[in-house]
Amino acid sequence: MENIKVNVTLDAKGLACPMPIVKTKKAMNTLEAGQVLEVQATDKGSKADIQAWANSAGHQYLGTIEEGDVLKHYLRKSSNDSSIERKHPNVTSNDELEKKLDANENIVVLDVREAAEYAFNHIPNAVSIPLGEIEERLSELNKDDETYVVCRTGSRSDLAAQKLAENGFSNVINVVPGMSAWTGKTNTLNK
Amino acid sequence: MSKKVAIIASNGGMFDAYKVFNIANAAAATDQEVAIFFTFEGLNLIHKDAYKQLPMPEGKEHFAEGFANANVPAIPELVAMAQEMGVKFIGCQMTMDVMGLEKDSFVEGIEVGGAVTFLEFAKDADVTLTF
Numbered sequence: 001m002e003n004i005k006v007n008v009t010l011d012a013k014g015l016a017c018p019m020p021i022v023k024t025k026k027a028m029n030t031l032e033a034g035q036v037l038e039v040q041a042t043d044k045g046s047k048a049d050i051q052a053w054a055n056s057a058g059h060q061y062l063g064t065i066e067e068g069d070v071l072k073h074y075l076r077k078s079s080n081d082s083s084i085e086r087k088h089p090n091v092t093s094n095d096e097l098e099k100k101l102d103a104n105e106n107i108v109v110l111d112v113r114e115a116a117e118y119a120f121n122h123i124p125n126a127v128s129i130p131l132g133e134i135e136e137r138l139s140e141l142n143k144d145d146e147t148y149v150v151c152r153t154g155s156r157s158d159l160a161a162q163k164l165a166e167n168g169f170s171n172v173i174n175v176v177p178g179m180s181a182w183t184g185k186t187n188t189l190n191k
Numbered sequence: 192m193s194k195k196v197a198i199i200a201s202n203g204g205m206f207d208a209y210k211v212f213n214i215a216n217a218a219a220a221t222d223q224e225v226a227i228f229f230t231f232e233g234l235n236l237i238h239k240d241a242y243k244q245l246p247m248p249e250g251k252e253h254f255a256e257g258f259a260n261a262n263v264p265a266i267p268e269l270v271a272m273a274q275e276m277g278v279k280f281i282g283c284q285m286t287m288d289v290m291g292l293e294k295d296s297f298v299e300g301i302e303v304g305g306a307v308t309f310l311e312f313a314k315d316a317d318v319t320l321t322f
Contacts, residue, residue: 015262016261016262016263016264017213018213018216018217018220019218019264021216021220021221022216022220022243022272022276023216024220025220025221025222025276049217053220056221056222057221057222063206108242
């Protein structure tokens with residue numbers, strides 16, 4: 001399987017409870033809000049513990065991949081991105097996007113979450129370009145496409161939609177709230 | 192708003208030490224405020240010499256191998272880790288008097304207090320545990 005892109009990787013292999021959690025906490029302190037941490041552990045209890053820990057500490061648990069004896073957990077550091085005021089004027093709902101997808105309309109879905117978030121769960125055929133990479137990867141997109149931008153809660157996609165509009169994209173729509181409440185079809189990673 | 196975890200450690204065996212310090216470390220790593228009140232045999236868990244060689248329960252000595260295989264940290268490591276993460280240790284003054292122990296017999300950084308010191312912390316704790 002291809003590697004999932006992360007900001008920091010923590011090796012907690014061979015450590016017993018509660019060490020994977022203690023190390024995860026320390027590693028998380030080195031990340032910036034919104035960045036992704038991969039924790040490699042062999043403690044089988046870590047799967048439940050990491051989820052509970054993330055939940056309690058307010059971080060986003062993305063998922064776990066098992067490779068032999070090694071559990072790779074993916075976490076995204078909490079960010080207060082849901083509290084930012086949205087500015088892009090052209091907005092639609094999850095339901096409206098789902099209808100367009102079901103009708104096979106000629107649209108592009110751009111997912112601006114981190115690669116690890118995308119890997120675990122995304123709308124089929126969505127294009128993955130994390131918010132932080134948008135400017136350098138504009139050439140991968142077509143300015144005339146009807147482009148629906150999604151993230152988890154609608155905030156990062158708002159910023160991305162503004163960037164696209166500034167760069168001459170005329171038909172950009174922010175999807176709110178986005179993947180946190182998405183009930184339509186998805187491609188998920190086999191966990 | 193962080194949660195508070197209040198732990199009473201009143202037994203002095205190796206298993207007791209793991210129960211106390213694993214929970215305390217896990218709680219501290221989850222940004223919870225933790226205090227442990229060490230009383231009676233529980234004081235062994237932070238005694239400078241005793242905590243390096245805490246006894247296994249009788250008849251359970253064969254678990255020593257399991258501890259080694261599972262790569263479980265030694266108690267002094269767990270103690271240091273807990274202190275580094277801000278877990279508060281309170282030694283029971285009354286027990287120390289009874290056993291003729293002074294504060295300098297214990298690891299650095301402990302507080303010494305009576306039952307009320309602990310109760311003051313525990314009165315609004317979200318989780319209270321006794322080991």
